[in-house]
Amino acid sequence: MEDIARQAGVSGGTIYRYFDNKEDVFKAAVRETLVSTVNRTEEAVANHDGKVDDLLRQILGGWFQSLVGNPAAAIPKVIITEATNFPELARFYIKEVVGPARRDLGALLSRGAADGKFRRIDPRYAVTLLTAPLVWFFIWQESLGAVDNEPLDAEPYFNACMDLLLDGLRPRGQTTA
Amino acid sequence: MEDIARQAGVSGGTIYRYFDNKEDVFKAAVRETLVSTVNRTEEAVANHDGKVDDLLRQILGGWFQSLVGNPAAAIPKVIITEATNFPELARFYIKEVVGPARRDLGALLSRGAADGKFRRIDPRYAVTLLTAPLVWFFIWQESLGAVDNEPLDAEPYFNACMDLLLDGLRPRGQTTA
Amino acid sequence: MEDIARQAGVSGGTIYRYFDNKEDVFKAAVRETLVSTVNRTEEAVANHDGKVDDLLRQILGGWFQSLVGNPAAAIPKVIITEATNFPELARFYIKEVVGPARRDLGALLSRGAADGKFRRIDPRYAVTLLTAPLVWFFIWQESLGAVDNEPLDAEPYFNACMDLLLDGLRPRGQTTA
Amino acid sequence: MEDIARQAGVSGGTIYRYFDNKEDVFKAAVRETLVSTVNRTEEAVANHDGKVDDLLRQILGGWFQSLVGNPAAAIPKVIITEATNFPELARFYIKEVVGPARRDLGALLSRGAADGKFRRIDPRYAVTLLTAPLVWFFIWQESLGAVDNEPLDAEPYFNACMDLLLDGLRPRGQTTA
DNA sequence: CATGAATGAGGCTTCATTCAT
DNA sequence: TATGAATGAAGCCTCATTCAT
Numbered sequence: 001m002e003d004i005a006r007q008a009g010v011s012g013g014t015i016y017r018y019f020d021n022k023e024d025v026f027k028a029a030v031r032e033t034l035v036s037t038v039n040r041t042e043e044a045v046a047n048h049d050g051k052v053d054d055l056l057r058q059i060l061g062g063w064f065q066s067l068v069g070n071p072a073a074a075i076p077k078v079i080i081t082e083a084t085n086f087p088e089l090a091r092f093y094i095k096e097v098v099g100p101a102r103r104d105l106g107a108l109l110s111r112g113a114a115d116g117k118f119r120r121i122d123p124r125y126a127v128t129l130l131t132a133p134l135v136w137f138f139i140w141q142e143s144l145g146a147v148d149n150e151p152l153d154a155e156p157y158f159n160a161c162m163d164l165l166l167d168g169l170r171p172r173g174q175t176t177a
Numbered sequence: 178m179e180d181i182a183r184q185a186g187v188s189g190g191t192i193y194r195y196f197d198n199k200e201d202v203f204k205a206a207v208r209e210t211l212v213s214t215v216n217r218t219e220e221a222v223a224n225h226d227g228k229v230d231d232l233l234r235q236i237l238g239g240w241f242q243s244l245v246g247n248p249a250a251a252i253p254k255v256i257i258t259e260a261t262n263f264p265e266l267a268r269f270y271i272k273e274v275v276g277p278a279r280r281d282l283g284a285l286l287s288r289g290a291a292d293g294k295f296r297r298i299d300p301r302y303a304v305t306l307l308t309a310p311l312v313w314f315f316i317w318q319e320s321l322g323a324v325d326n327e328p329l330d331a332e333p334y335f336n337a338c339m340d341l342l343l344d345g346l347r348p349r350g351q352t353t354a
Numbered sequence: 355m356e357d358i359a360r361q362a363g364v365s366g367g368t369i370y371r372y373f374d375n376k377e378d379v380f381k382a383a384v385r386e387t388l389v390s391t392v393n394r395t396e397e398a399v400a401n402h403d404g405k406v407d408d409l410l411r412q413i414l415g416g417w418f419q420s421l422v423g424n425p426a427a428a429i430p431k432v433i434i435t436e437a438t439n440f441p442e443l444a445r446f447y448i449k450e451v452v453g454p455a456r457r458d459l460g461a462l463l464s465r466g467a468a469d470g471k472f473r474r475i476d477p478r479y480a481v482t483l484l485t486a487p488l489v490w491f492f493i494w495q496e497s498l499g500a501v502d503n504e505p506l507d508a509e510p511y512f513n514a515c516m517d518l519l520l521d522g523l524r525p526r527g528q529t530t531a
Numbered sequence: 532m533e534d535i536a537r538q539a540g541v542s543g544g545t546i547y548r549y550f551d552n553k554e555d556v557f558k559a560a561v562r563e564t565l566v567s568t569v570n571r572t573e574e575a576v577a578n579h580d581g582k583v584d585d586l587l588r589q590i591l592g593g594w595f596q597s598l599v600g601n602p603a604a605a606i607p608k609v610i611i612t613e614a615t616n617f618p619e620l621a622r623f624y625i626k627e628v629v630g631p632a633r634r635d636l637g638a639l640l641s642r643g644a645a646d647g648k649f650r651r652i653d654p655r656y657a658v659t660l661l662t663a664p665l666v667w668f669f670i671w672q673e674s675l676g677a678v679d680n681e682p683l684d685a686e687p688y689f690n691a692c693m694d695l696l697l698d699g700l701r702p703r704g705q706t707t708a
Numbered sequence: 709c710a711t712g713a714a715t716g717a718g719g720c721t722t723c724a725t726t727c728a729t
Numbered sequence: 730t731a732t733g734a735a736t737g738a739a740g741c742c743t744c745a746t747t748c749a750t
Contacts, residue, residue: 431611433674433675434608434611434612434670434674434675435611435612435674437674437675437677437678438673438674438677441677441678444674444675444677444678445678447675448675448678448679452675452679456681473695475691475694475695476687476691478681478683479683479687479688479691479692480691480695482664482667482668482671482683482688483664483688483691483692483695486663486664486667486668487659487660487663487664489667490659490663490666490667491659491663493611493670494659496615497610497611497612497614497615497621498610498611498614498621498624498625498629500614500615500618500621501614501618501621501622501625502625502629504633504655506655506656506659510653510656511656511659511660514652514653514656514657514660515656515660517652517699518650518652518657518660518696518699518700519660519695519696519699520699521698521699521701521703522694522695522696522697522698522699522700523695523699524698526698
């Protein structure tokens, strides 16, 4: 909290004029960043009429890019770190961030499967599998990445992920582009 | 530390007769679990002469299974959580766990690429991408998974990961099985 | 202080335009309530020419009733609570509230004793003993009374006190009414 | 807590090896002092076969004397002070101290009334009225008494209280000793 | 004269670590 | 070698008070 206060250029106690407690600060950070991002997904899925894998790449790219070079990139690691200390924060995150992601990406995957564009795969596993490598990037950067001398660059990593995952998502027996 | 002592059936101070400090305990836990697992990979890669994607699945399956239902499954999350508090622990983990994984899986991917079985993809990104969904499973279980009411089962998740990732790894233009 | 300001319908800092500090607010609250009440006692004692125990009951009843159902009923407990934090407040209270009560009730008790209406009893102890059950009522209501499921009603409690105390005050050997 | 630790001759954190938190310290203090005292009352009431007002004086005297010159004399004021900060402490005090006092003294007063020794008076009010002057003594000493230049001596005060209260308790119309 | 944002000291609590036994 | 009591720094939070506007 002291660090946050210093970053904000105020004294320790000042934070408590704006937030009830540490957990409330975390929730606000999530709300201001990830929640708004993830909420833009629903209409993107509803409105899009192009190729389903382009849409998927675009959505995941939007999520990813919204955090690259952004202090908010620290949030996923903070959530993981504090989930056991603040179960209410964990529940909040699941409800406000994970839930919409599951719902919207799940819908997209189902549509793609119905159109024969995506392989049939349990959406719960598929959503986790598609997002894990992207979330992992930020968690890595905020933890082990700080002392790793083999840096991981955001853009090529993202492209490598998308190329491989989207190809892997094609129905079996179908030739890749 | 008190919890660890109790689990070990000794009294609080006794830990310090065997370990210098908390960081040292973490390092020992990593050494006893992940390091030994990852070290078995090198000879598996050297000795194997079958299909390269079967080997890859087998290696990743070995890693994954070694942690499922094992208290050591908590370690990845601890490492992520404590990396900034204990930079020396982070360096140790990168050297002893991440390094060998990069080296051995990287060698395997290179061999597969040379044989035309795997697409050419920067090994640094590929290793991260292949392992991230698996590591993520344990991190999730030890954090948000505790309050998530949509449980993630280890085995089907692992199979979904492998099916998709290994198909995604095939060279472009090649028909999937 | 924030609560007081809100009750007063002003903003936090405004209090400090009218009072030097928290202690000063307490003193003002005492001055506005208890001091004026207790000061009315002197002339009541001087002017009264009826039965001395009726006067005593009337004075104590006036004090008691002035606080029943009044927010000022909180003051005695605040004084007790804050006496060690604000010794100057404690001295003020003794001088402005306790002192007059001792003087005026003491005078009344002396007069009654001279007339053979009251037993001879050290006035310092007698004043404390007569007022303690009444002050205690307000202290109880503002502290333990809040969680007690056997409520104490003001009027019957006061009457029980007066009946018993005034009878107890009669000279020994004298038949009660 | 720092003060308590210093009094105990230990460092701040040490208290928490023995107590969960501040409220727990308060409860322990009550348990070690007032609870044991009040619990001795029940059998005293049951066993006694002498004069009921002697018993009453003896019980109240026992309570009073157990705190005179004892650091535990500070507890009543602490309870009053902290009741709103620690409602659970307030409930504990009512259950463990006030409750037994009400029960045992109430029984004694009922017995005395049945025997024609005491006036008939609502036991809830009577118990409060009988104990208030005694509790008040300790509350006073720990708050305003510290800055009062008219000291209140325990023994004469107690005797004055008992003489007056026990006479007041006699049935109306009965000649005092 | 009023505001309300900011301060910072102080209070409760935790926990890695030490050390006398 | 093992114990477990004790330490003390650090963290979260509150709140009386100040001050620029």
